[in-house]
Amino acid sequence: xSEQHIPTKVPSTALEPDAxxxxxxxxxxxGKTEFANYGYDGARxxxxxxxxxxxxxxxxxxxxxxxDVYLAVIEQSYRxxxxxxxxxxxxxxxxxxxxxxxxxxxxxxxxxxxxxTRLVLQENFQxxxxxxxxxxxxxxxxxALEPLERILQRGVAQGxxxxxxxxxxxxxLISALSSFRVDHAATWHSLLQVDLLGAAxxxxxxxLLLEQIKAxxxxxxxx
Amino acid sequence: xSEQHIPTKVPSTALEPDAxxxxxxxxxxxGKTEFANYGYDGARxxxxxxxxxxxxxxxxxxxxxxxDVYLAVIEQSYRxxxxxxxxxxxxxxxxxxxxxxxxxxxxxxxxxxxxxTRLVLQENFQxxxxxxxxxxxxxxxxxALEPLERILQRGVAQGxxxxxxxxxxxxxLISALSSFRVDHAATWHSLLQVDLLGAAxxxxxxxLLLEQIKAxxxxxxxx
Amino acid sequence: xSEQHIPTKVPSTALEPDAxxxxxxxxxxxGKTEFANYGYDGARxxxxxxxxxxxxxxxxxxxxxxxDVYLAVIEQSYRxxxxxxxxxxxxxxxxxxxxxxxxxxxxxxxxxxxxxTRLVLQENFQxxxxxxxxxxxxxxxxxALEPLERILQRGVAQGxxxxxxxxxxxxxLISALSSFRVDHAATWHSLLQVDLLGAAxxxxxxxLLLEQIKAxxxxxxxx
Amino acid sequence: xSEQHIPTKVPSTALEPDAxxxxxxxxxxxGKTEFANYGYDGARxxxxxxxxxxxxxxxxxxxxxxxDVYLAVIEQSYRxxxxxxxxxxxxxxxxxxxxxxxxxxxxxxxxxxxxxTRLVLQENFQxxxxxxxxxxxxxxxxxALEPLERILQRGVAQGxxxxxxxxxxxxxLISALSSFRVDHAATWHSLLQVDLLGAAxxxxxxxLLLEQIKAxxxxxxxx
DNA sequence: CATGAATGAGTTTTCATTCAT
DNA sequence: TATGAATGAAAACTCATTCAT
Numbered sequence: 001x002s003e004q005h006i007p008t009k010v011p012s013t014a015l016e017p018d019a020x021x022x023x024x025x026x027x028x029x030x031g032k033t034e035f036a037n038y039g040y041d042g043a044r045x046x047x048x049x050x051x052x053x054x055x056x057x058x059x060x061x062x063x064x065x066x067x068d069v070y071l072a073v074i075e076q077s078y079r080x081x082x083x084x085x086x087x088x089x090x091x092x093x094x095x096x097x098x099x100x101x102x103x104x105x106x107x108x109x110x111x112x113x114x115x116x117t118r119l120v121l122q123e124n125f126q127x128x129x130x131x132x133x134x135x136x137x138x139x140x141x142x143x144a145l146e147p148l149e150r151i152l153q154r155g156v157a158q159g160x161x162x163x164x165x166x167x168x169x170x171x172x173l174i175s176a177l178s179s180f181r182v183d184h185a186a187t188w189h190s191l192l193q194v195d196l197l198g199a200a201x202x203x204x205x206x207x208l209l210l211e212q213i214k215a216x217x218x219x220x221x222x223x
Numbered sequence: 224x225s226e227q228h229i230p231t232k233v234p235s236t237a238l239e240p241d242a243x244x245x246x247x248x249x250x251x252x253x254g255k256t257e258f259a260n261y262g263y264d265g266a267r268x269x270x271x272x273x274x275x276x277x278x279x280x281x282x283x284x285x286x287x288x289x290x291d292v293y294l295a296v297i298e299q300s301y302r303x304x305x306x307x308x309x310x311x312x313x314x315x316x317x318x319x320x321x322x323x324x325x326x327x328x329x330x331x332x333x334x335x336x337x338x339x340t341r342l343v344l345q346e347n348f349q350x351x352x353x354x355x356x357x358x359x360x361x362x363x364x365x366x367a368l369e370p371l372e373r374i375l376q377r378g379v380a381q382g383x384x385x386x387x388x389x390x391x392x393x394x395x396l397i398s399a400l401s402s403f404r405v406d407h408a409a410t411w412h413s414l415l416q417v418d419l420l421g422a423a424x425x426x427x428x429x430x431l432l433l434e435q436i437k438a439x440x441x442x443x444x445x446x
Numbered sequence: 447x448s449e450q451h452i453p454t455k456v457p458s459t460a461l462e463p464d465a466x467x468x469x470x471x472x473x474x475x476x477g478k479t480e481f482a483n484y485g486y487d488g489a490r491x492x493x494x495x496x497x498x499x500x501x502x503x504x505x506x507x508x509x510x511x512x513x514d515v516y517l518a519v520i521e522q523s524y525r526x527x528x529x530x531x532x533x534x535x536x537x538x539x540x541x542x543x544x545x546x547x548x549x550x551x552x553x554x555x556x557x558x559x560x561x562x563t564r565l566v567l568q569e570n571f572q573x574x575x576x577x578x579x580x581x582x583x584x585x586x587x588x589x590a591l592e593p594l595e596r597i598l599q600r601g602v603a604q605g606x607x608x609x610x611x612x613x614x615x616x617x618x619l620i621s622a623l624s625s626f627r628v629d630h631a632a633t634w635h636s637l638l639q640v641d642l643l644g645a646a647x648x649x650x651x652x653x654l655l656l657e658q659i660k661a662x663x664x665x666x667x668x669x
Numbered sequence: 670x671s672e673q674h675i676p677t678k679v680p681s682t683a684l685e686p687d688a689x690x691x692x693x694x695x696x697x698x699x700g701k702t703e704f705a706n707y708g709y710d711g712a713r714x715x716x717x718x719x720x721x722x723x724x725x726x727x728x729x730x731x732x733x734x735x736x737d738v739y740l741a742v743i744e745q746s747y748r749x750x751x752x753x754x755x756x757x758x759x760x761x762x763x764x765x766x767x768x769x770x771x772x773x774x775x776x777x778x779x780x781x782x783x784x785x786t787r788l789v790l791q792e793n794f795q796x797x798x799x800x801x802x803x804x805x806x807x808x809x810x811x812x813a814l815e816p817l818e819r820i821l822q823r824g825v826a827q828g829x830x831x832x833x834x835x836x837x838x839x840x841x842l843i844s845a846l847s848s849f850r851v852d853h854a855a856t857w858h859s860l861l862q863v864d865l866l867g868a869a870x871x872x873x874x875x876x877l878l879l880e881q882i883k884a885x886x887x888x889x890x891x892x
Numbered sequence: 893c894a895t896g897a898a899t900g901a902g903t904t905t906t907c908a909t910t911c912a913t
Numbered sequence: 914t915a916t917g918a919a920t921g922a923a924a925a926c927t928c929a930t931t932c933a934t
Contacts, residue, residue: 020917020918023918023919036348037348037349038262038264038265038348038349039261039262039264039265039345039348040265041261041262041264041265041266041267042261042262042263042264042265044902044903045903045904045905046902046903046904054919054920055919055920055921056903056904056920057905057906057919057920057921058918058919058920060904060905060906061918061919061920065904065905066903066904066905078414118348120407120410121344121406121407122262122348123409123410124406124407124408124409124410125259125260125261125262125341125344125345125409126260126261126265126409127260127409128408128409128410128412128413128414129409129413131409131410131413131414132413132414142415144414144415145415168415168417168424169427169428169431171415172403172404172419172428172431173400173431173435175403175407176399176400176402176403176404177396177399177400179399179403179406179407180395180398180399180402180403181395181399183344183402183406184344184347184398184402185347186347186348187343187344187347190347192367192368192391192394194391196395201391204392205392205395208392208395208396208439211438211439212396212435212438212439215434215435215438215439216431216434216435216438243893246893246894267927267928267929268928268929268930269927269928269929277894277895278894278895278896279895279929279930280894280895280896280930280931281893281894281895282929283929283930283931284893284894284895288929288930289928289929289930466896466897469897469898482794483794483795484708484710484711484794484795485707485708485710485711485791485794486711487707487708487710487711487712487713488707488708488709488710488711490923490924491924491925491926492923492924492925500898500899501898501899501900502899502925502926503898503899503900503926503927504897504898504899506925506926506927507897507898507899511925511926512924512925512926524860564794566853566856567790567852567853568708568794569855569856570852570853570854570855570856571705571706571707571708571787571790571791571855572706572707572711572855573706573855574854574855574856574858574859574860575855575859577855577856577859577860578859578860590860590861591861614861614863614870615873615877617861618849618850618865618874618877619846619877619881621849621853622845622846622848622849622850623842623845623846625845625849625852625853626841626844626845626848626849627841627845629790629848629852630790630793630844630848631793632793632794633789633790633793636793638813638814638837638840640837642841647837650838651838651841654838654841654842654885657884657885658842658881658884658885661880661881661884661885662877662880662881662884689914692914692915713906713907713908714907714908714909715906715907715908723915723916724915724916724917725908725909725916726909726910726915726916726917727914727915727916728908729908729909729910730914730915730916734908734909735907735908735909
């Protein structure tokens with residue numbers, strides 16, 4: 001609507017890191033933390049700018065308004081998690097190994113990107129209306145389910161997987177067991193005095209995730 | 224800034240239903256939803272008053288200020304939760320049946336108490352300072368784990384459960400699969416077009432929960 | 447959308463002047479001057495509030511936002527000019543006298559409400575888009591033309607007016623000769639050194655207006 | 670704050686059409702429209718640059734700051750107006766024909782130079798301080814009234830015009846009926862749904878202007 | 893018990909302007 | 914010559930809170 005909310009994104013010669021893109025990225029990173037911690041309404045543009053080390057005004061320069069900062073943060077976050085899955089070379093693995101590989105990736109990603117999980121939860125709390133407005137949403141829609149589907153088909157074809165298990169089922173199981181321990185870590189700590197993120201339970205619950213996947217998809221005879 | 228605000232007339236002689244208490248309750252109910260959805264910062268006193276159908280000014284009348292509205296909401300939520308703790312008479316059931324019974328209860332519980340869960344999560348995001356100020360916090364501490372432990376012991380003693388599975392493991396699995404579908408429903412809807420709360424997936428995922436529990440705790444031979 | 451942009455307008459007992467309505471009116475008056483002098487974009491809410499002797503915040507309390515302050519100003523201005531015409535008892539006058547009466551009223555009104563004219567011009571400069579959003583616009587639509595039409599019909603029926611002269615023609619003539627001298631007074635003063643608003647030319651041009659009306663509508667024989 | 674900004678290279682050797690001058694001109698044209706529509710305060714440098722198809726930064730390059738853009742626009746507008754003053758050879762026409770010829774010219778002029786008129790009016794609204802800083806202001810002073818006086822004298826001498834009608838009267842009538850339809854077109858459209866600038870009313874009102882002039886100046890017997 | 897009026901402090905957003913290349 | 918990046922100052926707008934009745 002004004003100035004230039006997509007600041008010309010000159011591809012940049014990639015030799016020099018491109019200071020402009022750096023600043024945009026710094027704002028996105030700061031925004032991710034802020035929105036994750038306070039939710040959309042509670043987030044303060046001023047804090048974001050301060051964290052990124054520039055004037056609040058730059059948020060408008062790069063993104064236009066608060067909502068679009070938020071959407072940009074969400075979009076990049078989802079893009080990141082999907083990108084991290086793309087390097088897995090799943091087709092080269094045995095079906096169960098492929099699922100385990102994906103599950104470990106998800107488990108790790110949620111652990112190392114706790115802000116992502118918070119962000120997603122915050123968005124959920126408010127009904128997920130904003131997330132639907134992300135422009136590249138469609139690109140992400142099936143990025144999560146498609147790889148799973150291919151693996152499941154292979155597994156069934158090889159006779160190692162039960163028929164009738166859907167990609168949604170598996171994604172649900174993996175997501176729940178990857179996300180919950182981060183989402184509710186503080187709650188469990190304060191109410192049950194259990195440290196979900198500690199090394200011991202981490203090991204145990206990653207193992208549990210892998211076993212549960214196996215129990216879900218494999219035909220009983222498979223050991 | 225907010226030192227325990229005490230409304231001019233507190234409990235009333237309780238003979239007549241007391242319109243005053245009704246309004247206070249309406250404000251608390253509205254506040255619960257609002258704080259659950261937007262967090263402390265994002266919550267708007269105006270929306271709360273509107274939802275309760277009275278002037279914003281009433282919030283100050285009954286509670287003093289925003290923070291005290293919030294604390295009152297938290298406190299009552301805990302009180303409600305405790306009141307709803309019915310007994311399941313678990314000891315009368317077969318171990319696996321007992322677990323399934325508990326799991327179903329948890330599954331339902333998360334579905335019907337989304338706001339409480341959100342409230343707790345929001346608190347965690349922001350450091351959980353406020354929740355500490357509520358006197359009724361300690362109640363849940365072992366209420367969740369103790370019954371599980373007894374069931375597991377029975378199961379192991381009867382030879383139907385594997386040894387080495389802890390109450391935390393089971394509670395973790397149950398909680399994750401009960402909570403995730405509620406916590407993440409909005410983004411799954413927006414992004415994957417999957418309706419986690421719909422009847423079909425509800426059935427499917429409750430079933431999945433029960434199966435996963437069985438896979439977790441039962442010795443392989445058990446059908 | 448929030449708080450109360452139509453502050454309950456309790457009819458007020460009309461005995462005491464109602465301080466709330468006074469403040470609203472003071473803001474409208476100040477707004478009229480401000481918007482007339484600076485146009486919509488140039489107008490400053492701060493100046494309006496200062497002129498009305500209250501906090502800027504009150505503009506939001508009473509009107510919601512800048513645009514709605516503007517629309518309220520416009521609406522009341524048009525309502526004022528039409529109201530001033532309603533007291534004329536035109537039906538009791540001879541057709542030509544009725545037109546003259548209306549013309550004098552318009553001439554005077556523009557002279558004594560120069561801000562109205564500025565306001566209208568400013569609105570015109572920017573394309574008149576806003577004015578169409580005034581809620582009671584329809585009420586005003588024909589308030590200007592209808593009385594004229596009735597007079598013209600009477601005149602034609604009595605044989606004193608030419609047929610074929612429309613209400614729009616007469617309204618155009620009256621408006622132009624009432625408005626122009628105010629609209630362009632400053633220009634004429636600085637470029638032609640002619641004082642359109644001085645007593646001498648005032649008399650002359652009011653006379654001229656009456657004569658031009660007569661020339662426009664009367665059948666030639668009429669003296 | 671703005672002491673005569675002189676762009677690095679001013680007139681260019683004028684051999685090649687000079688893309689630089691083109692851009693400057695494009696900015697002036699865009700500026701004329703913008704300042705005419707929104708006034709000085711309301712005008713946005715960003716819109717001007719966008720309309721001219723270049724970066725906002727160019728306005729600073731060529732003019733120094735907003736005020737100097739404005740002054741440059743005003744100055745060129747006056748220059749343009751002066752350049753367009755063609756001769757009508759009025760002395761060769763019958764007095765009434767001469768007035769009609771002048772009136773038609775004025776009627777057209779206002780229609781085609783709306784922006785200039787707006788610019789002048791905006792200036793007046795805000796005290797006309799800036800216009801005084803333009804060196805070419807004096808030009809119009811008597812250019813308008815002198816020809817009229819000569820025609821009126823001829824008409825009176827020939828016995829076709831009433832005595833006592835002044836040049837100011839006639840100029841007033843012509844200007845009002847030429848200017849009003851342009852100045853107030855937008856609100857008449859919004860409020861009365863009358864299209865003052867449409868072909869039908871244009872014809873009608875030009876005719877009306879000519880008749881009104883005749884009624885004003887001619888001795889009654891003249892047909 | 894209840895409410896409308898009023899507001900200060902802060903938050904988002906806009907705008908003219910400067911910097912560096 | 915031209916432009917993208919960056920910004921301080923000011924404007925619009927919001928929110929919790931208090932006043933007066």
